[in-house]
Amino acid sequence: MRRKVIAGNWKMNKLPNEAIEFIQKLEPLVKDTKNEVILCVPYTDLFYAIMTAQGTNIKIGAQNMHYEEKGAFTGEVSGEMLKSIGAEYVIIGHSERRMYFAETDETVNKKLKSALKCKLKPIVCVGESLNEREKGIANEVVTKQTHIALEGLKDSEVSNTIIAYEPIWAIGTGKTATSEDAEKAIKAIRDEIAKMYGQKISSGVIIQYGGSVKVSNAKELFNMPNIDGGLVGGASLDVEEFSKIINY
Numbered sequence: 001m002r003r004k005v006i007a008g009n010w011k012m013n014k015l016p017n018e019a020i021e022f023i024q025k026l027e028p029l030v031k032d033t034k035n036e037v038i039l040c041v042p043y044t045d046l047f048y049a050i051m052t053a054q055g056t057n058i059k060i061g062a063q064n065m066h067y068e069e070k071g072a073f074t075g076e077v078s079g080e081m082l083k084s085i086g087a088e089y090v091i092i093g094h095s096e097r098r099m100y101f102a103e104t105d106e107t108v109n110k111k112l113k114s115a116l117k118c119k120l121k122p123i124v125c126v127g128e129s130l131n132e133r134e135k136g137i138a139n140e141v142v143t144k145q146t147h148i149a150l151e152g153l154k155d156s157e158v159s160n161t162i163i164a165y166e167p168i169w170a171i172g173t174g175k176t177a178t179s180e181d182a183e184k185a186i187k188a189i190r191d192e193i194a195k196m197y198g199q200k201i202s203s204g205v206i207i208q209y210g211g212s213v214k215v216s217n218a219k220e221l222f223n224m225p226n227i228d229g230g231l232v233g234g235a236s237l238d239v240e241e242f243s244k245i246i247n248y
């Protein structure tokens with residue numbers, strides 16, 4: 001049985017004092033959950049969040065990294081830097097990074113390899129645009145993104161990778177994919193992983209849904225057979241709401 005993994009993506013929100021307060025409030029609300037709890041916070045909150053979450057079941061991740069180990073890349077942060085302060089997870093290839101910061105399937109693949117080399121656990125985002133969904137090519141788009149992202153990985157590395165299926169039109173819009181559509185896309189992603197790495201590896205990979213996950217839709221989505229939890233943006237900024245999603 002795959003575990004359910006609920007990850008918050010704070011995006012560019014919350015100062016260190018707010019992060020500390022949030023984690024202190026979240027801890028008693030989620031301490032008994034069987035689900036895995038992750039918070040992906042801004043770089044500037046990372047150290048404080050990691051310190052505050054120590055000894056709890058809340059794991060901390062970053063939202064991006066560079067694929068090079070070090071060098072003349074002004075403003076960038078490497079996987080080794082994240083790992084060195086105790087980050088466990090890193091989001092890679094979020095659609096906002098693809099859209100606003102020119103990330104491509106190829107850079108996503110490089111970042112994924114670099115993250116795994118540093119022993120970070122990556123959460124790789126894939127998802128189609130509204131136009132692609134309306135054209136009926138959603139599953140084709142996400143399987144291609146998945147294929148390029150995972151190309152050249154070892155079996156054990158694929159097993160340590162989390163995929164988040166996030167249809168772009170559902171992110172921050174209040175529109176959620178129906179649980180059936182999300183299930184179909186995630187099944188297509190799982191089938192692609194099976195083609196590349198075999199059934200056994202594929203059936204163990206955690207694949208989340210993301211895009212306007214809320215208390216009101218979490219249960220229906222997370223109860224689908226192929227959906228292993230969620231990547232939660234807006235609703236992860238409110239501690240009550242986020243804890244209810246975790247305890248769906």
Ligand code: PGA
Nearest residue numbers: 171172211212232233234
């Ligand atoms: P949302 O964002 O929950 O606010 O739609 C999800 C995400 O971008 O990861």
